[in-house]
Amino acid sequence: MLFAPCSTCSDAVGPMVTLMSEPVRVRIAPSPTGTVHLGLCRTALFNWATARRRGGKFILRIEDTDHDRSTAESEAAIVEGLRWLGLDWDEGPDVGGPYAPYRQSERIERHHERAGELLAAGHAYRCFCTRERLDALRAGQEERKETARYDGQCRDLEPDDVERRLAAGEPFAVRFRVPEGATTFDDLVRGTVTFAHAEVDDWVMVRQVGGPTYNFVVVCDDIDMRITEVLRGEEHLVNTPKQLLLYAAFGAPAPAFGHLPLMLGPNRKKLSKRHGDTALGDYRANGYPREAIVNFLCLQGWALDGATEVFDVATFVERFDPRDVQKAGAVFDFDKFKWLSGELIRRQPLALVAERCAPFVVAGGLATEGELRERARWFEQVVAGEQERILLYSDLPGRIAHFFAADEAVPYAADAEAGARKHAGRIETLAAFRAWLAAQDPAASAEVLGAGAKAFVAAAGLKLPALFQPLRCALTGMAGGRDLFDVVVLLGREHALARIEAAERRLA
RNA sequence: GGCCCGUUCGUCUAGUCAGGCCUAGGACACCAGGUUUUCAUCCUGGCGACAGGGGUUCGAAUCCCCUACGGGUCACCA
Numbered sequence: 001m002l003f004a005p006c007s008t009c010s011d012a013v014g015p016m017v018t019l020m021s022e023p024v025r026v027r028i029a030p031s032p033t034g035t036v037h038l039g040l041c042r043t044a045l046f047n048w049a050t051a052r053r054r055g056g057k058f059i060l061r062i063e064d065t066d067h068d069r070s071t072a073e074s075e076a077a078i079v080e081g082l083r084w085l086g087l088d089w090d091e092g093p094d095v096g097g098p099y100a101p102y103r104q105s106e107r108i109e110r111h112h113e114r115a116g117e118l119l120a121a122g123h124a125y126r127c128f129c130t131r132e133r134l135d136a137l138r139a140g141q142e143e144r145k146e147t148a149r150y151d152g153q154c155r156d157l158e159p160d161d162v163e164r165r166l167a168a169g170e171p172f173a174v175r176f177r178v179p180e181g182a183t184t185f186d187d188l189v190r191g192t193v194t195f196a197h198a199e200v201d202d203w204v205m206v207r208q209v210g211g212p213t214y215n216f217v218v219v220c221d222d223i224d225m226r227i228t229e230v231l232r233g234e235e236h237l238v239n240t241p242k243q244l245l246l247y248a249a250f251g252a253p254a255p256a257f258g259h260l261p262l263m264l265g266p267n268r269k270k271l272s273k274r275h276g277d278t279a280l281g282d283y284r285a286n287g288y289p290r291e292a293i294v295n296f297l298c299l300q301g302w303a304l305d306g307a308t309e310v311f312d313v314a315t316f317v318e319r320f321d322p323r324d325v326q327k328a329g330a331v332f333d334f335d336k337f338k339w340l341s342g343e344l345i346r347r348q349p350l351a352l353v354a355e356r357c358a359p360f361v362v363a364g365g366l367a368t369e370g371e372l373r374e375r376a377r378w379f380e381q382v383v384a385g386e387q388e389r390i391l392l393y394s395d396l397p398g399r400i401a402h403f404f405a406a407d408e409a410v411p412y413a414a415d416a417e418a419g420a421r422k423h424a425g426r427i428e429t430l431a432a433f434r435a436w437l438a439a440q441d442p443a444a445s446a447e448v449l450g451a452g453a454k455a456f457v458a459a460a461g462l463k464l465p466a467l468f469q470p471l472r473c474a475l476t477g478m479a480g481g482r483d484l485f486d487v488v489v490l491l492g493r494e495h496a497l498a499r500i501e502a503a504e505r506r507l508a
Numbered sequence: 509g510g511c512c513c514g515u516u517c518g519u520c521u522a523g524u525c526a527g528g529c530c531u532a533g534g535a536c537a538c539c540a541g542g543u544u545u546u547c548a549u550c551c552u553g554g555c556g557a558c559a560g561g562g563g564u565u566c567g568a569a570u571c572c573c574c575u576a577c578g579g580g581u582c583a584c585c586a
Contacts, residue, residue: 031586066585131584138583147510148582173584190513191525199511199582207584214586238512238581261514261579268578299520299535306522307534326521329579333519336536346549389548419546454545468545480547 024056025228028082028089029218031063032074035279036081038332039233039263039271042297046260047231048087049313049320059225060092062103065217067210070105081280085290086313091225099225104217107224111212114220114250115174115205123249124205126172127154128165149201150175174206176216176245183241188231188258188322195241203242215239219246222255231258231322234329235270258322261301262329271332287360287394289348292341299340301326310343342391354383357396364397366404381490385482402476403490407498412477412506420473420507423466427504430470432460434500442493446485453485474503 028044030036051058060079064070079094091097101107118124127150138148155177165172178201184194205216212220222230237259247254265275272278277286283293291312298316299309302325345353358379362369372379386399402410420426436456440449457467468484475487475496488496 029586033586063586069585127584129584134584145509175584187513193512195512201582204584210584213584218586233580234513235580236586239586259513264579266519270580296520301520303521303534305534309520309535323525328514330521331519333536336520339536342548386548388550416546450545457545464545472546478547482547484545 022228024051024054025059025226026051026056026231027059027061027222027225027227029061029063029221030078031066031069032071032078033066033069034074035281036078037278038280038283038293038297039278040078041082041085041280041293042263042300043232043260044082044087045085045294045297045316046302046320046322046325048089049317050229050231050322051090052317053320056228057090058088059097059099059227060089060094060102061221061225062093062105063214063218064103064105065211065214067105075103077281081284084284085280085294104221107217107221108211110224111217111220112206115212115216118176118205118249119174121249122177124174124176125155125157126162126166127175127202127204128157128170128172129153150203152202155202171208173204173208175202176205176242176249178202178242178245183244185240185244185254185257187237187240188229188256189261189325190237190259190327193237193240195238197241197245200241200245215242216246219243219250223247223250223252227255229256229258229322231260234259234262258325260322261326263300264329264331266331268329268331276332276334287392288337288341289344289356289393291348292337292344295344296337296340299336300330300332310340310347338391345390345393346388348387350380350384350387353387353393354380357383357390357393360394361397361400364401366397366401378490381486385486385490389482399478399481402478405477407495408502410475410477410499410502412473413479416473416477416479417507419479420470420503423470425462425466426470426507429460429462429467430474430500430504430507432456433467433471434497434504437488437493437500438497440493446483446489449485449488450483470503470507471500473507474500 026047028040028047030040030044048058050056060082062070062075062078064075075093079092082089089095091099091102093102096102104111115124119126129150133153134150137151141148154172154175178197180197182194182196183200184192187193203215204213206212240257240259244254263271265271267275277283280293284290294313294316295310298304298311298313298320302320304311304315304319348356354376358369358372361367361372361379382400382403383396386396390396390399405411423429433453433456436452437449440452444452453467454464457464460467472478472481472484475484475491481487491499
């Protein structure tokens with residue numbers, strides 16, 4: 001439908017808006033009960049991409065209805081962690097928005113109000129059953145190998161009876177009255193899914209003590225916040241009929257649902273702490289670039305074109321469609337994650353890599369932040385030689401520690417020293433090379449020194465390793481690594497000479 | 509156990525909706541070469557999968573059914 005152009009504000013806004021499909025509103029609704037799990041990050045990423053791609057809104061809502069387990073620290077960690085990944089939200093507890101508050105614990109009154117509506121309309125009923133009775137009921141059902149479910153004892157109490165018990169102050173829970181029939185919905189990821197209502201229990205919406213439960217508040221809030229699409233983990237698939245029934249009871253349009261495949265551990269079960277790190281903070285602390293984390297998370301259940309593995313988040317936003325998401329669970333491949341990390345680091349600008357590595361160098365005790373800043377150009381050159389060799393930012397300190405060592409005490413790795421000692425004439429060769437190096441122009445470049453060194457070796461009638469292996473050990477104490485003359489230049493000639501002289505004693 | 513979902517190389521996946529373009533493509537890992545003073549990068553090659561069985565069809569990884577296996581979920585947790 002088209003609107004007649006408004007005379008006072010006649011631009012394209014009116015018609016444009018109506019021509020576009022209704023703006024999508026998606027959300028991520030974590031419970032602040034622990035560390036920021038990678039599964040949450042992926043769900044957030046997919047929802048965020050949905051909103052950004054289609055010009056909609058992405059909302060952060062904190063599900064802290066479990067008072068005992070929810071903490072402010074955890075909420076802060078979620079906000080901080082998701083932002084660190086590069087996600088942003090249009091509405092949330094920290095940024096506000098038109099449907100505030102965005103913390104469920106602050107919406108309790110509204111939930112009670114909504115429960116009252118369902119009670120009044122007969123879609124819900126009060127249940128006076130005690131915990132003991134329910135426990136006994138379940139125990140009996142389990143013993144007879146029956147499906148544990150509520151037996152409907154309070155489903156059709158006489159109104160008088162209810163009044164009397166209320167007046168007597170008997171505590172009650174509110175249960176949803178599940179109707180006969182079945183619920184079918186079109187899952188964005190899985191296609192048509194059907195649940196028979198006989199399988200859906202008359203579940204508790206409001207506890208006797210402790211307030212409204214998840215399945216109830218999530219729907220209340222999603223309705224109030226005008227959520228149009230729900231992308232969440234597959235563990236929620238079985239909750240969907242309960243929630244759809246609630247939308248129907250409220251007479252509210254239901255959002256589209258899409259259930260993402262679970263992220264699995266090597267044991268093919270839900271990724272858990274037992275089989276490696278699951279918290280975003282672990283990867284962050286281990287030196288994974290945020291870009292690699294995002295890229296890898298994209299690859300868990302989704303593929304760009306089946307061939308391109310490395311891509312940026314803008315490309316993901318441009319191309320992501322929940323309908324392309326894989327249905328089967330994805331086993332978390334730690335090796336590939338690490339490979340991707342290295343791949344991303346190699347593509348980053350040198351200055352950025354240096355900046356990201358610096359904290360790890362400081363934490364490794366090699367230098368202070370101030371020292372690195374003072375020698376920023378030098379440090380960048382040090383990083384330059386390692387950029388293509390490290391997989392994680394945290395790999396750097398171990399690889400460049402020798403630059404910070406005392407010349408006479410460069411730690412020699414066993415394989416480096418063994419390689420050096422293979423050469424019988426090593427001491428003489430090193431001494432001769434030291435004399436040669438001392439005679440070179442102190443400002444000579446690595447290229448010039450390298451070419452000169454090769455000529456030196458040839459003139460001495462040696463093979464290249466006869467010089468390079470002992471020399472590499474002398475300068476770096478390592479068996480492999482960057483161009484040796486880069487090391488000489490970075491070290492400064494005096495230090496290089498001192499290290500060679502020390503090696504002449506240490507390798508004797 | 510009931511219900512629901514799923515099943516392509518060891519792993520992540522393309523191809524499945526619109527059956528022939530698939531003697532099933534890419535990536536990680538692994539193996540073998542090459543490049544490099546060394547290590548890493550990089551290049552080349554190799555290994556390696558449509559869970560099984562029926563059907564529909566001229567033709568099935570793709571559609572249908574059954575079986576097997578795997579996962580999720582069965583709370584007054586979220």
